[in-house]
Amino acid sequence: MRRKPGRPPRAEGARDTRGALLRAGLEVLTEKGFAASGLDELLRRVGVPKGSFYYYFDSKEAFGAALIERYAAYFARKLDRHFLDEALSPLARLQAFVDDACAGMARHAFRRGCLVGNLGQEIAALPEAYRESLRAVLADWESRLAACLEAAKEAGELAAGADCTRLAAYFWTGWEGAVLRAKLEGNERALRLFAEGFVATLPRR
Template identity: 60%
Template sequence: MKPSEPSKRASPATRARGRPPKNEASHGETRASLIRAGVAILTEKGYSSVGLDEILSSVSVPKGSFYYYFESKAAFGHALIDAYADYFARKLDHWLTNEARAPLQRLKDFIEDAKEGMARHGFRRGCLVGNLGQEMGALPEPFRAQLVAVLADWQMRTARCLRQAQQEQYLAGDADCERLAAFFWIGWEGAVLRAKLEHSAEPLDTFADGFFSALSAHSHRRPASSV
């Protein structure tokens, strides 16, 4: 993410112009707005190619105020990853813990929701974590461990859903749910990248078809409608 580069940058402690209001609630709301704007923009564009000015102007925050809300660009990046991770964990839990649906159907429901979300934004937006992973060579090194931890969390939630499918005999007892979950996220992130590139849901469908075909090798014989 490209920083704003005024000719003479004052330190946060001495900068007067653009000082945010002292009200703590207002400060928190503005910080949250910056995070929401940053997440939205970085799901479309690369961290290295986006300037702070673009994010600040999208929420009408003066250029000089940024460092009242975040210590640095890197701190802002960490906050964006945390916010996206929290949002996505809630999304996964919404779909993957839905007891009204069979476990494998929950995963299909998540995929359909993701397809609809990408289509709604014209396939311009992808996965913030996947986007940053593609840029890792140009990002601050501490981002690496944070991104790996987020993917591991998503994988864990998916494995938990697959283990429930196993317990309910939709998957064979010898199926390696952790490995299948890892396979899902490795492939899914690639499918999202390809869908964004092609402006099409076809890569998502192709991956989903392949994944569930692979699962069939580990499945017990159950009525198709139960899956």
């Protein structure tokens, strides 16, 4: 019993309980996936009682859906930051994303992976509604990368006949595998290996 019940101050040194839950949820779920992540652990971590959780979210399923949404937004921003960076050539932008991702995984000692990959893997045991959400997220990433590859085409870094949409789908498919492998091996080797292989085999002209 650490605190009396009731509403804590919110106006000033406010504590964004919902936000804290989402942040911690992302940390836990990108590490262990959905099924293996217990609410109790999450709540202990954030220092919030169960009642609060169920005030902000209808269920664990709803919480997961919110996490997917938040992760998609976070990742879309990251992709835009790199893929739309006019200071770099299109292929250099892709490389910058890869470098960023490697640094990100290293920062968490290769324990955390990709939320989409984690949930996709256990999709059979997840709410059916997640499937479409995850698919949509991947489709979104695909179109962002395809646009970057189109830019590469115009910059003469990629053959005019290249199928950018197909290449983008190929990239994200393999990339998810690389993230999984990097987690398993505990190093960035797989990420580098896949990225280099992908770029190396791009049709130049």
